Amino acid sequence: AQKVTQAQTEISVVEKEDVTLDCVYETRDTTYYLFWYKQPPSGELVFLIRRNSFDEQNEISGRYSWNFQKSTSSFNFTITASQVVDSAVYFCALSEARYSSASKIIFGSGTRLSIRP
């Protein structure tokens, strides 16, 4: 069975601090996708990144970076020099990579990130 665990329910940091959101997943699939989504106060989920299980290269996009480690089944998300606009709930998610007409995504419970000015 697939499962995504985000142990950090809430995190609060002061602006300009770096913050890492943890994500641990479980799956029996040998190929799969991992995702991060951002849910700002407006409510809409915004897709941030997809990672294939066969690509363990870390990715950087501006102040955002992602560390994928298959050995520990983790896909952590770091925000460098955090800003108030980063305040949101962040969801880590997992789905199978083999073709499936359903292609369901399993979401973690989310981490609420608050950036204090």
Next chain:
Amino acid sequence: SQTIHQWPATLVQPVGSPLSLECTVEGTSNPNLYWYRQAAGRGLQLLFYSVGIGQISSEVPQNLSASRPQDRQFILSSKKLLLSDSGFYLCAWKHTDLYNEQFFGPGTRLTVL
């Protein structure tokens, strides 16, 4: 580019009243469509998904139903709302054959009184 619309944005309904939430996608064809519910301060619960017109799969037994009358239209309905139906309802779509990320609409906030 693709866009996804949901309406209404907010809704306040009395217990026992019917419900109809609509979701439409533009700029793509034959998408997979999904309905999620998010209770206050909670995670996402997949309610229904559809891989084509008239094809609906239910994930959680409840008093809600879904329909897909057109390729890019997905409707969530109820004949009689319960208090427990309150929540934030999100519609999402994905390309049928490409990767697996889903793209979400702006959501409908439903309060049942």
